[in-house]
Every structure is written in C-alpha cells, then in structure tokens.
Amino acid sequence: MKIRSQPLPILFVQCALLICACCSPRGLAQKDEDRLSDTEQQALLKRFPTPNYAEKLDLLTYFPIKQNPASTEPSGMPLRMALGPDNSLYISEANEAQVLVLELDGGMSRRIGARGRGLSQFLEPSLLGFASDSKFAVWDSRALRIQLFDRQGDFVSSFRLFMPCSSMTVDNRGYIYLSFLDAVSNDRPLIDVYDLSGRHLGQFGRRIQASSPFFNEVDLSISEDGILAAWKTYPLIRKYSKSGELLFEHYIDYGPLSYFGQMNMSAKCGAQGTEFHTAVWKIFGGSDAYYLLIGYPRLEILKIDFSGNIKKVLWDDAPKDLFVSDFLIMRHGTKAKIYILEQRPVPGIRCYEVGGL
Amino acid sequence: MFGRRLGAKPLSLNLLSFLVISLIWFLCLLIMVACEKNSTAGYPLNRLPSFKCRDIQGKEVDFGKLKSKYVYLHFVRTFSPDDEIGINKICKDLGRYHSATLLFLFPSNSRPKTLESGPNIDFIYDKDGQISSRFNAPACCDSYQFFNQKGELIYRGLFDGDSPDQVISLFLDVIAGNIQYLDENFKQLKIKDSGLMADLAQFINHEANRNTFFVIGFISAGCVNCRIAEIIDRVNQIYASSHSRSCFLLEVPSDYSDADLINFDRAFQISIPIARPPQDIGLAWDYLRNHYAGLFDNFFIIINTKGEILDFLDEGGNEDSFFEYLISLVG
Numbered sequence: 001m002k003i004r005s006q007p008l009p010i011l012f013v014q015c016a017l018l019i020c021a022c023c024s025p026r027g028l029a030q031k032d033e034d035r036l037s038d039t040e041q042q043a044l045l046k047r048f049p050t051p052n053y054a055e056k057l058d059l060l061t062y063f064p065i066k067q068n069p070a071s072t073e074p075s076g077m078p079l080r081m082a083l084g085p086d087n088s089l090y091i092s093e094a095n096e097a098q099v100l101v102l103e104l105d106g107g108m109s110r111r112i113g114a115r116g117r118g119l120s121q122f123l124e125p126s127l128l129g130f131a132s133d134s135k136f137a138v139w140d141s142r143a144l145r146i147q148l149f150d151r152q153g154d155f156v157s158s159f160r161l162f163m164p165c166s167s168m169t170v171d172n173r174g175y176i177y178l179s180f181l182d183a184v185s186n187d188r189p190l191i192d193v194y195d196l197s198g199r200h201l202g203q204f205g206r207r208i209q210a211s212s213p214f215f216n217e218v219d220l221s222i223s224e225d226g227i228l229a230a231w232k233t234y235p236l237i238r239k240y241s242k243s244g245e246l247l248f249e250h251y252i253d254y255g256p257l258s259y260f261g262q263m264n265m266s267a268k269c270g271a272q273g274t275e276f277h278t279a280v281w282k283i284f285g286g287s288d289a290y291y292l293l294i295g296y297p298r299l300e301i302l303k304i305d306f307s308g309n310i311k312k313v314l315w316d317d318a319p320k321d322l323f324v325s326d327f328l329i330m331r332h333g334t335k336a337k338i339y340i341l342e343q344r345p346v347p348g349i350r351c352y353e354v355g356g357l
Numbered sequence: 358m359f360g361r362r363l364g365a366k367p368l369s370l371n372l373l374s375f376l377v378i379s380l381i382w383f384l385c386l387l388i389m390v391a392c393e394k395n396s397t398a399g400y401p402l403n404r405l406p407s408f409k410c411r412d413i414q415g416k417e418v419d420f421g422k423l424k425s426k427y428v429y430l431h432f433v434r435t436f437s438p439d440d441e442i443g444i445n446k447i448c449k450d451l452g453r454y455h456s457a458t459l460l461f462l463f464p465s466n467s468r469p470k471t472l473e474s475g476p477n478i479d480f481i482y483d484k485d486g487q488i489s490s491r492f493n494a495p496a497c498c499d500s501y502q503f504f505n506q507k508g509e510l511i512y513r514g515l516f517d518g519d520s521p522d523q524v525i526s527l528f529l530d531v532i533a534g535n536i537q538y539l540d541e542n543f544k545q546l547k548i549k550d551s552g553l554m555a556d557l558a559q560f561i562n563h564e565a566n567r568n569t570f571f572v573i574g575f576i577s578a579g580c581v582n583c584r585i586a587e588i589i590d591r592v593n594q595i596y597a598s599s600h601s602r603s604c605f606l607l608e609v610p611s612d613y614s615d616a617d618l619i620n621f622d623r624a625f626q627i628s629i630p631i632a633r634p635p636q637d638i639g640l641a642w643d644y645l646r647n648h649y650a651g652l653f654d655n656f657f658i659i660i661n662t663k664g665e666i667l668d669f670l671d672e673g674g675n676e677d678s679f680f681e682y683l684i685s686l687v688g
Contacts, residue, residue: 162624183582198616
C-alpha cells in the first residue's frame with residue numbers, strides 16, 4: 001500500500017489530521033478556521049475592487065433552513081444542494097443527519113433519513129447528485145458510503161467506498177464521478193467512476209504535484225459533454241470528456257482567486273490542511289460556460305466561457321463570517337435564478353435573479 | 358566421620374529440595390509473566406489503583422479512598438477551550454449524584470478556565486500523561502473510564518465533542534447497575550465462538566491443519582487514510598510471513614454487499630481473506646459496537662485453537678504491544 005512508503009510518525013500525524021479534517025463535510029480547505037479577520041477582509045476588498053463590468057446582485061429572497069420542524073429560528077448545518085427533477089431543492093444537513101427537500105419558494109416539502117448506520121440513515125450526509133429522473137445519490141462522509149433513493153425518498157440501494165471524498169457528481173447515464181482525498185500521495189488519479197451498483201468502472205485525471213496531497217481537493221460538476229474539475233486551493237479548471245480525455249485546462253487569473261492560489265501554492269505547512277485558504281468555493285457547469293463561486297472577501301460568481309474568458313462577474317457584499325457551501329443556477333427563459341446555500345451566519349438559501357446568464 | 362556422612366545425607370537432600378523449590382518458583386514466575394502478558398496487553402486496568410496526587414488547586418486526591426463510590430475518570434489528551442462546554446455539562450448533570458466522584462485529568466500545559474467545580478468533582482493536571490498511562494488510557498484522543506463501588510472497571514470509551522449526552526446516559530446506566538463488567542461483555546465473542554470457529558474451519562482446512570493461532574480483524578469503519586489502514590497493513594505484513602503457523606481473517610459487517618467487499622479489497626490491497634461474520638458473532642460484534650462508543654468499530658483479536666481470546670486490540674489500544682505479542686506467537 002502507498003501508506004507503507006511513508007515514515008511512520010509522519011503517517012500518524014497525517015492520519016490524525018485527516019480523521020479530524022477530511023471527515024469534515026466541508027473538506028480540508030473549507031474548515032472553520034478558513035475565515036478572514038475583519039482586517040484581512042477590509043484589506044482584500046481594497047486590494048481587489050470589483051471590475052468595472054461587474055454587476056451587483058440584488059437579493060430576491062432568502063429562505064431560512066430549520067434543521068427540525070420544531071425550530072423557530074433558522075438552524076442546522078446545510079452542506080450541499082442539488083436541484084431535483086421535480087424542481088425541488090435537495091439539501092444535505094449534518095446536524096440532524098438528513099436530506100431536506102424544499103420547494104423553490106422555500107417551503108419545506110419533506111425530510112429524508114435520520115441519524116444512524118442503517119438503511120435511509122446517515123452519519124453525515126454531504127454530497128448529493130441526481131442519477132436520473134428516478135434516483136438520487138447521497139454520499140455519507142463519515143460512513144463512507146453512497147445511498148441511492150428514489151424521488152419519493154425511499155431507499156433503493158447502497159454501497160461503500162473506503163476513502164474520504166471531496167466531491168461527487170452524477171451524469172444522466174447513472175455514472176458516479178468521485179474525487180477522493182488521498183492524504184498520502186499525489187499519484188492517485190483525480191477522478192474515479194462507479195456505476196449505481198458500486199462497481200468501479202475506471203479512473204482518470206492527474207493531480208497537481210504540489211507540496212501536499214491536501215492541495216488536491218477539487219470540486220466536480222457535470223457539464224453537458226464532460227466533467228469539470230475545479231481545484232479549491234488554486235484557480236485551475238479542467239474539463240474532461242466522460243471517457244476521461246482532457247478537453248481543456250484554464251488558469252483563471254482573477255484577483256482574489258490568483259491571490260489565494262499563489263498563497264496556497266507557496267504554503268509550506270500545507271500538509272496540515274489548515275494553512276490553505278479556499279480559492280474556488282464551488283463550480284457549476286452550464287452548456288456553454290461554467291460558473292465559479294467565491295466566498296470571500298466578497299461573494300462573487302464568475303461566468304467563464306469554455307475558452308477560459310471571464311464573461312461576467314456578479315457580486316454581493318459578504319456579511320461577517322459568511323460561509324457559503326454550495327450554489328446552483330436555474331434558468332427561466334432570458335433570466336436565471338441563482339441559489340446560494342448559506343451555512344452561516346444564518347443557515348438558509350439566498351436567491352438572486354439575474355438576466356443574461 | 359559417621360556423623361559427617363550422616364550429616365552429608367541431609368545436606369544433599371536439602372540441596373535437592375532447594376533445587377526443586379527453586380525450579381517450582383522459576384516455573385511459577387514464568388507462568389506469572391505469561392499470565393501477566395496475556396492479561397494486560399492492550400487492556401485497561403481492571404481495578405482502580407491506589408495512589409495519591411494533587412488537583413489543580415493543590416488539594417490531595419486519594420484514589421484509594423474512592424473505592425466506595427462510582428468513579429468517572431475523564432482523560433483530556435488534547436485540550437481546547439471548547440472542551441470545557443462538554444465537561445461542564447457532564448459536571449452539571451452528574452455532579453449532583455453523591456454516590457459518584459468525577460475526576461478530569463488535563464495535560465499539564467492546558468489552562469482550563471470556566472470549569473464548574475463541586476464537592477465531588479476534581480480537576481487534575483496529568484503531568485506528562487503519567488496518570489493516564491497508569492490507566493492505559495489511549496494517547497491519541499480523549500477518553501473516559503467508569504469504575505463501580507468496588508473499584509472495578511465497568512466501562513470505557515472514546516470521547517469526542519458530540520459525546521456528553523451519551524456519556525452521561527451511560528454513567529447513569531452504570532449507577533443503575535445496567536452495565537456489566539467490561540470483560541464479561543467482551544467474552545460474548547468467546548462464549549459464542551462456536552460460530553466463529555466454524556467460520557474459521559474453512560480456512561483451517563483450506564490453508565493448513567497445523568495452524569495454532571487465529572488472528573481476526575473486525576473492520577466496520579475502514580478508511581485508507583485512517584489509523585486502521587496502517588494497522589491492517591501491519592497485520593497483512595505479518596500474515597504474509599507467517600500464515601503457515603496461523604490463520605488470518607478479516608470480518609466485515611454482515612450488511613456489506615458483494616460490491617462493498619470488492620471495494621474494500623480494492624481499497625486496502627491486502628491478501629488476507631475477507632468474510633462476513635456468522636450470525637452469532639455478528640450480533641456480538643453489534644453489541645460491542647453499540648455499547649462501547651466506537652471502541653469496537655474496528656478491532657483485532659488473537660485466539661488459540663480452543664477459541665480463547667489471548668489478546669485484542671481495540672480503537673484505543675496500544676498496537677505496538679499487540680503486534681509485539683502477535684509476532685512472538687506466530688513468529
């Protein structure tokens with residue numbers, strides 16, 4: 001095993017850190033420590049003003065999330081969000097170990113699962129993906145397993161994997177693409193592919209040869225004809241075909257992205273994971289472009305075409321301690337709605353409406 | 358001269374007696390050492406020891422005088438101020454039981470600030486982990502141990518930030534007498550080992566008839582980046598060099614699907630056979646997992662041909678002593 005090649009003390013330190021860090025649903029880079037002080041935030045806002053062509057987002061509405069029906073105040077730890085074929089928002093919530101299903105107007109539709117190790121139970125549901133109209137997959141980042149449910153929320157099947165995972169996406173064929181967190185080596189392929197029965201189909205992609213394997217935490221998103229991979233620690237975007245060919249690689253030269261990317265690249269203590277700042281928070285694939293979410297120093301969404309050009313910058317002020325964990329875009333004719341999952345300070349969904357996306 | 362000869366006989370008899378007695382003592386010593394090895398490797402103390410130390414206020418704490426009470430011992434190995442929230446909750450909920458004493462041991466470099474003390478609560482600095490070592494408390498993480506009014510170890514578990522409510526509930530179960538002695542529970546695996554032996558039989562027949570020791574790993578929460586991966590790897594190395602004298606097996610939970618087994622094999626890349634446990638062993642394992650707060654999610658046992666457990670390594674155990682013992686058995 002690869003582990004054997006590491007000196008034992010280093011291995012134990014890595015293992016201990018990984019148990020604490022990578023089992024976190026937010027992964028390695030997006031830890032609680034990954035926040036800016038007020039001074040840092042103000043300094044970065046001055047250093048990286050929004051470009052002239054940037055558009056300020058106006059908050060259309062805000063849906064609070066409540067981890068249980070008895071809650072009177074917004075509560076819970078929402079981790080990921082996916083749009084279901086029924087036009088509902090599926091949200092993984094860690095405090096009560098459940099998947100919440102919300103209508104697009106914010107109304108609670110139902111709750112799926114409870115805490116436990118059994119069927120339809122989770123220890124920490126995090127990543128979500130829709131396999132087809134009838135099934136959706138939930139990755140449990142503590143049990144290290146995927147459970148499949150039908151659209152009514154009834155359990156269908158499950159299978160286990162034995163590595164922590166930073167991202168998961170599912171295509172319309174029912175292929176599940178996972179990027180595992182390898183605490184030891186940069187040599188592992190970037191993406192593994194499984195079918196819905198848990199059978200390993202293949203793996204592809206290369207990791208960056210960085211000073212620390214923790215550098216290679218990526219977010220995945222399905223685009224129409226391929227898989228997009230965004231490094232969370234570095235503004236590097238790759239697109240692979242569904243058979244694993246590299247279609248393009250973009251370095252996104254944009255103020256805060258480049259700043260945090262370079263800072264992370266030169267971090268010498270990166271093996272601890274705590275030294276990294278998140279550069280790219282999430283990626284969302286579209287038919288002719290992809291979108292990047294940036295969580296600080298201000299909330300920003302970049303639209304980038306498949307040639308790597310930034311076509312649009314949308315932004316909003318980030319309140320103190322804002323931590324956003326996911327986003328998605330839903331089109332209605334010429335307009336689009338952007339849903340951003342806010343984990344803190346108030347768990348909920350920010351909804352914006354924009355034209356020309 | 359006669360007298361001398363007469364005197365010589367008793368002398369040789371005495372010498373013989375001396376040698377026989379010495380031999381017996383030597384054998385006894387060997388047996389004691391062997392028993393000591395078997396009984397303590399990887400195990401916590403079975404009884405509350407008698408010794409004195411001082412709490413953080415300088416007040417003397419005499420462990421010998423605690424044996425008439427239920428004792429809750431909490432070992433803080435890596436202190437952070439957030440730990441005080443959970444500890445204060447335990448103190449608040451359990452401190453009111455006068456039949457109990459709560460002892461919290463902190464690293465000597467920690468500075469807890471907001472702890473709520475009480476007449477039956479003591480906070481102690483554990484210099485260099487000396488006290489924790491006496492109790493074989495795991496160094497990797499926070500843990501706790503419960504002792505009954507006879508000073509017998511009833512229960513132990515790992516503590517994390519989510520645990521206070523669970524720990525409180527468990528300790529109340531201890532006071533209510535709902536939890537039995539640790540080793541008695543653990544022996545469930547041994548008592549019901551006919552199924553285990555049957556499960557092993559196929560491997561005995563398959564591999565060799567002269568196997569003398571069986572090493573069985575129970576793995577329910579495997580992760581290739583976690584500590585358990587290193588332990589599995591070490592077992593695998595020993596297996597590779599010694600399977601002619603011993604039989605190795607990894608058991609995974611009975612609800613693991615065929616795809617899970619394949620993915621397990623693929624992830625860990627080991628040559629040890631993997632199986633699901635027979636029903637009785639599966640139930641015993643579930644019991645241990647549910648009642649020992651994660652200590653038995655993953656563990657290894659060494660058993661002899663009679664089904665007797667010689668040693669075990671749980672989540673909080675010392676793997677070095679376990680492997681040292683295992684190597685001494687299997688060569």
